[in-house]
Amino acid sequence: MVEPKFAETPEPLEQTPSKAPEPLPEPVMENTESLEAVPTPEPESVPAEPEPQVMDRAPVQPERDQPPQHPVSSIPSMFIVQITPELAPVAKVGGLADVVFGISNELEIRGNHVEIILPKYDCLRYDHIWGLCETYKDLWVPWYGGAIHCTVYFGFVHGRKCFFIEPHSSDNFFSRGCIYGFNDDVLRFAFFTRAAMEFLWKSGKNPEIIHCHDWQTALAPVFLFEIYKFLGMTHPRVCFTIHNFKHQGVTGAQVLQATGLNRPEYYFHYDRLRDNFNPHALNLMKAGVVYSNFVTTVSPRHASEAKDQGQGFGLEPTLHIHHVKYGGVVNGIDYNMWNPEIDHHIPHRYGVDHIDEKYKNKKALRGRLMIADNEKPIVAFVGRLDPQKGLELIRHAIFYTLYRRGQFVLLGSSPNGQINSYFWSLKHQLNDNPDCHIEIGFNEELSHLIYAGADIMLVPSQFEPCGLTQLIAMRYGTIPVVREVGGLADTVFDKDYSYKPLHERNGYVFKDYDYSGLESALGRALSCYYDYPEHFRELMKNAMRYDYSWKNPGQDYLNIYDLIREK
Numbered sequence: 001m002v003e004p005k006f007a008e009t010p011e012p013l014e015q016t017p018s019k020a021p022e023p024l025p026e027p028v029m030e031n032t033e034s035l036e037a038v039p040t041p042e043p044e045s046v047p048a049e050p051e052p053q054v055m056d057r058a059p060v061q062p063e064r065d066q067p068p069q070h071p072v073s074s075i076p077s078m079f080i081v082q083i084t085p086e087l088a089p090v091a092k093v094g095g096l097a098d099v100v101f102g103i104s105n106e107l108e109i110r111g112n113h114v115e116i117i118l119p120k121y122d123c124l125r126y127d128h129i130w131g132l133c134e135t136y137k138d139l140w141v142p143w144y145g146g147a148i149h150c151t152v153y154f155g156f157v158h159g160r161k162c163f164f165i166e167p168h169s170s171d172n173f174f175s176r177g178c179i180y181g182f183n184d185d186v187l188r189f190a191f192f193t194r195a196a197m198e199f200l201w202k203s204g205k206n207p208e209i210i211h212c213h214d215w216q217t218a219l220a221p222v223f224l225f226e227i228y229k230f231l232g233m234t235h236p237r238v239c240f241t242i243h244n245f246k247h248q249g250v251t252g253a254q255v256l257q258a259t260g261l262n263r264p265e266y267y268f269h270y271d272r273l274r275d276n277f278n279p280h281a282l283n284l285m286k287a288g289v290v291y292s293n294f295v296t297t298v299s300p301r302h303a304s305e306a307k308d309q310g311q312g313f314g315l316e317p318t319l320h321i322h323h324v325k326y327g328g329v330v331n332g333i334d335y336n337m338w339n340p341e342i343d344h345h346i347p348h349r350y351g352v353d354h355i356d357e358k359y360k361n362k363k364a365l366r367g368r369l370m371i372a373d374n375e376k377p378i379v380a381f382v383g384r385l386d387p388q389k390g391l392e393l394i395r396h397a398i399f400y401t402l403y404r405r406g407q408f409v410l411l412g413s414s415p416n417g418q419i420n421s422y423f424w425s426l427k428h429q430l431n432d433n434p435d436c437h438i439e440i441g442f443n444e445e446l447s448h449l450i451y452a453g454a455d456i457m458l459v460p461s462q463f464e465p466c467g468l469t470q471l472i473a474m475r476y477g478t479i480p481v482v483r484e485v486g487g488l489a490d491t492v493f494d495k496d497y498s499y500k501p502l503h504e505r506n507g508y509v510f511k512d513y514d515y516s517g518l519e520s521a522l523g524r525a526l527s528c529y530y531d532y533p534e535h536f537r538e539l540m541k542n543a544m545r546y547d548y549s550w551k552n553p554g555q556d557y558l559n560i561y562d563l564i565r566e567k
């Protein structure tokens, strides 16, 4: 092991004053909640229904290297369609993208047939799409009493079969340079969801399961059970996964007119789409909960926090009504993509049995970010700069870490201008500090080097449905310091206070969302690094030995699909 090794004793650890966090600028809701009227697009004429132009299932492409198949379960193989606004790495804003890729991969490894439908954004990472070609030329999607002409493309994303829907209309729904952040986001994704369902129907696809994600695609079960079922699509059942209750797609009545659902008197009912707070608004996430055959969120702890502990952002009563079809499944991470033994984004590969190489990555990270090469531990944060992530505590942790003779590295970005400029000013303030680097922006490659090169990963979230950063960090032997909430509480077990046996403890946890809570956990982590390096190293190994792959959650989702599928 190269580090930590320290000749000198660390300075006595004075307490920095603990006080309640100062609030950072509140963000403008970045997505949808605009109830303003959006200009109605010119309806185009509806042509005669075209003949199906795609094969029922996509052609088979040789897979990239896959881990060994998991034992075959008694559940028969299924045809599953994922309808999603994001997919890693081609269209990624946050963790939803990773989850859709990871679960699709796992389901295929287990012998199921998975197809993924997503918008053909102009900002897709086209360098990650193999064999992109037109597969359905004239898809006419009903819209405001007329229809919009679309083309559907097919391509492989790291072995996964993907269909990309491209509308041709003056709305330019998906040619705007980024994925979210527009006043008409609700309409953009309502259109996409209707288009995906229309594509399934017109192309004669008949999956057992349609799996949709977050408010963006929550209308899929409404379209299925209110429209397509009556056109003969009676086979599919719907699983709806909520990755974030905070954004629900609260909108006005025009979405009904636009998508052809119409009948406001029917949908504006509390048992259907009417928002639980605003009687004049519809709530797309609520629609997904009401109409789906099964609803999951991304950890059991968050499932109960959302239903019973006020973290459902107003959907608590709806979750109670539908509790028999509601549960939590902890996310996995893709062990092909996140694996320090084979990761091509890091200069030195390592594993639990040859952990010392990790410190060469630490040196490389310091070189890349031009911070000092010294004996100090590196504390990192990687994530969206959203209030959810605990921005006040992140800021406090930067100064606390520097004060406690650590280094701090931050990689993050926000669609909110105020938050971004706040972190830019922090960056300028700390520019000359050789122990700190703040990188504002989205950089997948750099994130790999940070996971590999840092010693401690901070996740001090206000709420966290699951959290992927702590899972990835553990895979790379980087010790998570997290708040005891949601999926963080389900996956990180405190070195000093957990009920788990010593060899199953893998990080540091704090309860209260305040400075002293943060300091209690981060301080213990830094002390352990300096004072008990062998304990710290054991903790790293414990974390690396955990299995947070898709193996277990993959089986959980298969069990859910099996429960709801038509038998």
Ligand SMILES: Nc1ncnc2c1ncn2[C@@H]1O[C@H](COP(=O)(O)OP(=O)(O)O[C@H]2O[C@H](CO)[C@@H](O)[C@H](O)[C@H]2O)[C@@H](O)[C@H]1O
Pocket (backbone or CB within 6 Å): 093, 094, 095, 096, 098, 099, 243, 244, 298, 331, 382, 383, 384, 411, 412, 413, 441, 442, 443, 444, 447, 464, 465, 466, 467, 468, 469, 487
């Ligand atoms: N600037 C940047 N540069 C490079 N990579 C970056 C980045 N910012 C974020 N990432 C990456 O994006 C992913 C974010 O994962 P999170 O669990 O924090 O998801 P998020 O909060 O977006 O999503 C929601 O959905 C996920 C999935 O269900 C839940 O885990 C989570 O709790 C919920 O809030 C990680 O892979 C991280 O490395």
